[in-house]
Amino acid sequence: MNPYDRPLLDAAGRGDTAAVGAALAAGAAVDARDAQLRTALLLAALADHVEVAGLLLAAWADPDAADARADSPWLVTGVTGVTGSVRMMRLLLTAGPDLTQPNRFGGISPIPAAERGHTAYVRAVLAETAIDVDHVNRLGWTALLEAVVLGDGGPRHEEVVALLLAAGADAELADLDGVTAHEHAVRRGFTGMARLLREAGRGAGR
Numbered sequence: 319m320n321p322y323d324r325p326l327l328d329a330a331g332r333g334d335t336a337a338v339g340a341a342l343a344a345g346a347a348v349d350a351r352d353a354q355l356r357t358a359l360l361l362a363a364l365a366d367h368v369e370v371a372g373l374l375l376a377a378w379a380d381p382d383a384a385d386a387r388a389d390s391p392w393l394v395t396g397v398t399g400v401t402g403s404v405r406m407m408r409l410l411l412t413a414g415p416d417l418t419q420p421n422r423f424g425g426i427s428p429i430p431a432a433e434r435g436h437t438a439y440v441r442a443v444l445a446e447t448a449i450d451v452d453h454v455n456r457l458g459w460t461a462l463l464e465a466v467v468l469g470d471g472g473p474r475h476e477e478v479v480a481l482l483l484a485a486g487a488d489a490e491l492a493d494l495d496g497v498t499a500h501e502h503a504v505r506r507g508f509t510g511m512a513r514l515l516r517e518a519g520r521g522a523g524r
Contacts (some may be wrong), residue, residue: 323350330358330374333367338374348377355385363391363410366403371410381415388422391415396431397437402439408446417449418466424456425464432461432482435474444485451487462487466499466515471508479511489518 326346329337338358342348349357359379363369371391374508377382382420384390392415395407407427420426428449439460443449452460459467469475479499483489492498500515 320405322346331361359391381413394426402499418420429460430463
C-alpha cells in the first residue's frame with residue numbers, strides 16, 4: 319500500500335470529499351484495499367456517501383470490486399442504511415456494474431433488499447435495470463421467497479411482494495423443500511401476502 323492509500327480509505331469511509339480528492343491527486347490507488355479488502359468505493363457505498371462515490375467513479379473506481387465477505391459497492395446498495403440507497407444505486411449504474419455478481423449467499427442486490435423491506439430500493443432497481451427478478455441464491459430463495467420467509471408480514475414487506483409480482487416474479491417457484499412463497503405466507507399467518515400470492519398464481523393460470 320502506498321502512503322496515500324490509507325488516507326484515501328479513511329476519507330472515503332467518513333465521507334470527506336476534499337480529503338478523497340487530495341489523496342487521489344497525491345497518487346493514491348483508486349482501488350486500494352484495506353485489511354478486509356474493502357475499496358474506498360465500497361466504504362463510501364456502505365456509509366451512503368454519494369458525493370464521495372461520484373468522485374471515485376470519476377477516477378474509474380470499480381463498482382464490482384468485492385471484499386473478503388464478497389460484498390461489492392453495487393451489492394451493498396440494497397442494504398445500505400435503513401432503506402437501501404436508491405441514490406447510490408443510480409450513481410453506480412452509470413459505471414455499468416455486473417448485475418449478476420452474487421454476494422456470499424449467492425444472491426443479487428434485490429434479495430437482501432426484499433428481506434429488509436426496502437420498498438423504494440426494490441421499486442427502483444426493478445424499474446431501472448434488467449436484473450433477474452427470479453434469481454435463486456444458494457439457500458434456494460428468490461427475492462419473493464425472502465420477503466415472505468424473512469420478512470415480518472407488515473406493510474413494507476407486503477409492498478415488496480406486490481412490487482416483485484408486478485415485475486413478473488414467479489409466485490410458484492418453491493424453496494429447496496418444495497414450499498412456495500404462498501405456502502410460507504399461509505403458514506406464517508401473513509394474510510395480505512397470501513392473498514397477493516394466491517391471486518398472482520390464478521392470474522398465471524395455475
